[in-house]
Amino acid sequence: MIEEVQIFEIKKLADNRGFLGEIWKNSQLANFKPRQINFTLAHPGIVKAFHFHKQQQDFWFCVSGNIEAVLFDRRKNSKTFGETQTVILGEHNFAGLLIPCEVAHGYRVLGNQPAGLIYLVDAEYDSANPDEGRIPHDSPEINFDWKTKPR
Numbered sequence: 001m002i003e004e005v006q007i008f009e010i011k012k013l014a015d016n017r018g019f020l021g022e023i024w025k026n027s028q029l030a031n032f033k034p035r036q037i038n039f040t041l042a043h044p045g046i047v048k049a050f051h052f053h054k055q056q057q058d059f060w061f062c063v064s065g066n067i068e069a070v071l072f073d074r075r076k077n078s079k080t081f082g083e084t085q086t087v088i089l090g091e092h093n094f095a096g097l098l099i100p101c102e103v104a105h106g107y108r109v110l111g112n113q114p115a116g117l118i119y120l121v122d123a124e125y126d127s128a129n130p131d132e133g134r135i136p137h138d139s140p141e142i143n144f145d146w147k148t149k150p151r
Helices: none
Strands: 006-009 011-015 018-022 036-042 047-052 058-064 066-073 084-090 095-099 103-110 115-121
Touching: 047 066, 058 066, 058 084, 066 115, 084 095, 084 103, 103 115
Parallel strands: none
Antiparallel strands: 006 095, 011 018, 036 115, 047 103, 058 095, 058 115, 066 084, 066 103
């Protein structure tokens, strides 16, 4: 697990009508103050990777479908520098994912359904001065194999 990455199990309150999921609780993440909430939808098989932020943290929650989130620690002072971590999010793993500053991240959509991702960020997007660096999805620095392996 990459240092400072946090995975939060989302509590489900279910009854015969369906369920309610407690996605965000300030008491769980007191040091993360959301400043903007975004939603993105990606089609099956799509890969969106990689980018990172120097001053912004992200909190991801996959509301529909499933994604494989891929994280790469590019922080030179981190104990986990150079390590990669994957997390399945969505209908098969009802969880939230906190991504620290400087950790490169991306995802691919798993299965046959589009994936809907809500993400909270602790800084508003500034198009005149975006806090975003990019790394190609097939970068040799990260060397991640996006193919699904037979089991």
